[in-house]
Amino acid sequence: MDFLGSPDVMAVVLPHLIFVVLPALVTIMVLAVERSVHRDFLLSLSSKKKDGSVSRSKKYASQDNSVNRSSEPKGRWIRTLFLEVSLAIFWKHFNNCEALMKAYEMNPIIHFSLYSLTVPMLLVYSSWITWKNMNTTST
Secondary structure: HHHHHHHHHHHHHHHHHHHHHHHHHHHHHHHHHHHHHHHHHHHHOOOOOOOOOOOOOOOHHHHHHHHHHHOOHHHHHHHHHHHHHHHHHHHHHHHHHHHHHHOOOOOOOOOOHHHHHHHHHHHHHHHHHHHHHHHHHOO
């Protein structure tokens, strides 16, 4: 009966890695990239250069801002889409935790807190960081 624990790896861990951890990592990376793209867009609106040199007058900079504002992505729809994807990941993750609770009669906080809290906390943290940076750098 040494092989009794083998199906657990295939039935619990692999689906969790494929359907929860991998999409969560991709979602976190997309949120980080979207935040940096939005920040670069806001810097281009404010006419600030990364090297610190200002070669144009304020008159031309204000004209460029009015042109750039029309090309602004409305509502940051990519961020909204991936926040909805993170809600789907939450749902799948908590369904996995519920199945483990029923199958093994365990408490998710006491017995497998690393499994039950890591992915949701990472998703909440990345969503909060991108939201916080959006509000501090917006014009």
